[in-house]
Amino acid sequence: xxxxxxxxxxxxxxxxxxxxxxxxxxxxxxxxxxxxxxxxxxxxxxxxxxxxxxxxxxxxxxxxxxxxxxxxxxxxxxxxxxxxxxxxxxxxxxxxxxxxxxxxxxxxxxxxxxxxxxxxxxxxxxxxxxxxxxxxxxxxxxxxxxxxxxxxxxxxxxxxxxxxxxxxxxxxxxxxxxxxxxxxxxxxxxxxxxxxxxxxxxxxxxxxxxxx
Ligand code: 2DT
Ligand code: MG
Numbered sequence: 001x002x003x004x005x006x007x008x009x010x011x012x013x014x015x016x017x018x019x020x021x022x023x024x025x026x027x028x029x030x031x032x033x034x035x036x037x038x039x040x041x042x043x044x045x046x047x048x049x050x051x052x053x054x055x056x057x058x059x060x061x062x063x064x065x066x067x068x069x070x071x072x073x074x075x076x077x078x079x080x081x082x083x084x085x086x087x088x089x090x091x092x093x094x095x096x097x098x099x100x101x102x103x104x105x106x107x108x109x110x111x112x113x114x115x116x117x118x119x120x121x122x123x124x125x126x127x128x129x130x131x132x133x134x135x136x137x138x139x140x141x142x143x144x145x146x147x148x149x150x151x152x153x154x155x156x157x158x159x160x161x162x163x164x165x166x167x168x169x170x171x172x173x174x175x176x177x178x179x180x181x182x183x184x185x186x187x188x189x190x191x192x193x194x195x196x197x198x199x200x201x202x203x204x205x206x207x208x209x210x211x212x
Contacts, residue, residue: 009035009090010199011081011122011209015098015161016130017154019137020180021187022094025130028188029195030092036084039094040074047073055146064113067104071097071117081122085209097121097212098129098164103148106156111163123173123210126198128191129165130180134158172210174198 012035014026030037043052047069053059054066061069074097084091097118104114134155143149148157168175176194180187 007088008209009085009088010126010202011085011091011093011124012195013093013096013098013124013127014130015095015102015127016180017132017134017137017157017161018149019140019142020130020132021184022130024184025128025187025191026092026094029191032192033090033092033195035090035092037092037094038077038081040077040096040099041070042073042077045073045076047076055148057145057147063104063107063109067100067109067114068117070100070104074100074118074121078121085122093124096124096127098127098161098168101164102157102160105160105163106153115167118212121212123212125202125209126174126176126195127168128194129161129175129177130187131158131177132180136181 010033012029012033014022014029016022026037026039029035041051041055042048050059050061051066051069051073054061054069081091100118101111101114105111134151134157137154138151148154165175165177176198178187178190178194182190
């Protein structure tokens with residue numbers, strides 16, 4: 001019974017284009033909250049290894065097939081996510097189903113089709129979207145050799161993310177856009193403020209974790 005009264009951890013997702021600064025900010029936020037950092041794709045599982053070789057361009061897969069693998073990669077981690085949150089530990093997650101939708105829609109798949117396999121996954125308490133225009137992201141340099149790391153494609157992804165944001169908000173999710181064009185420390189500050197605002201309101205009303 002005391003298990004039920006223990007506060008669960010917060011589930012916070014960080015999204016954005018490649019080079020928006022997600023890895024650094026996830027690391028900083030996890031440290032700040034004493035939370036567990038995780039990321040998708042989780043490349044170490046059997047499914048994750050298939051995703052990794054697809055991203056590294058050493059294998060080819062149909063757009064639909066890789067979309068479903070990304071989703072399956074989340075589903076195989078759901079039990080561990082719940083276990084962590086139920087134990088009272090918060091999670092800061094680098095990419096989630098919103099990347100799944102945005103990247104696949106940018107290839108021309110339908111929005112509704114892309115959304116379906118992730119229905120029922122835990123809904124984050126808060127999603128922080130590190131927003132940066134594709135030109136600025138590209139100018140930061142360091143695009144690697146991975147699939148999708150091209151200016152033209154990234155511009156489409158940013159458009160797709162704005163549709164995802166509207167959809168999430170329409171379904172009662174908390175989505176906060178952060179200007180990722182500021183300095184690292186300013187972005188860290190903005191993130192911490194947004195998290196503070198969101199988590200204090202969750203504490204007050206005791207909202208349970210929802211579902212996508
Ligand atoms: P990283 O560079 O962050 O490791 O991401 N992606 C990611 C998808 O296409 N679908 C998904 O569901 C997820 C989670 C975004 C690797 C690339 O994989 C893309 C960039
Ligand atoms: Mg990348």
